Amino acid sequence: MIGQRVTRQRTAIGALLDGLGDFRSAQQIHTLLAERGEDIGLATVYRTLGAMATAGEVDSLRTGTGESLFRRCARPSTHHHHLVCRSCGRTVEVQGPNLESLVRSIAAEHGFTDVEHTLEFFGTCQSCASAR
């Protein structure tokens, strides 16, 4: 769990995330909470999501426009990437040992240290493809 105190706000954010499968922005989450009657400051939503992401409790990714999206992740605190369906938003968590080692060797090859990487996939999932 994030922080040490159980508050109404954190409980509500956690519960909302549990009911959502897909990625949502902090702003959307704030709005959804308001619709449920949970009056929580936007700053608190940002702070909580940020802390959860740091703790590996939620996945976060950035859209092409620089907005952060969050969702409850299936495998907490494991480094992984996402394959997101462009049309329905369905998300598959991708995690390859080959991938990570390849990525690490590419960095090492060029003498870089403290290397972080961002990798996201956007495509069309099977059901959306056949629906066409």
Next chain:
Amino acid sequence: MIGQRVTRQRTAIGALLDGLGDFRSAQQIHTLLAERGEDIGLATVYRTLGAMATAGEVDSLRTGTGESLFRRCARPSTHHHHLVCRSCGRTVEVQGPNLESLVRSIAAEHGFTDVEHTLEFFGTCQSCASAR
């Protein structure tokens, strides 16, 4: 070329980019131009870089913090990724056949089609690491 008119501003931005090998933000480019005595509005820098990126004249990528970086691209229209030094901006173009095939197989494995991917690396290069 971008647009139809050759202006002092566009010429200066193009010339600056030719002299830079690495990724720079619009803000940095604006500052560098000012240092060269080129007084160009920040909005113009953004407009010009945006148009150049759309036209494929420059590469652009986003940092983890949502900032856009630009540079004159070495190999226009070749698929590749970037390993960028966080502190000096030095950039290595990364292009691995292993990488691409691995990426393709991951997508196929989950039944996704039309898959695009974004992959960028940010780290500290050798000279910046030793300078510390």
Next chain:
DNA sequence: GTTTGTGCAAATATTTTGCACTTGA
């Protein structure tokens, strides 16, 4: 002279932060 480009300042959009107040343990 007409159309495109530019500068400036204001607007957007997203996220972060300072600080006084509230609350959980």
Next chain:
DNA sequence: TCAAGTGCAAAATATTTGCACAAAC
């Protein structure tokens, strides 16, 4: 009690846009 958490409003960041003016062709 009292440190941790919250709300609000302001600040910070990065980028875009409206509009009058300037410049290219």
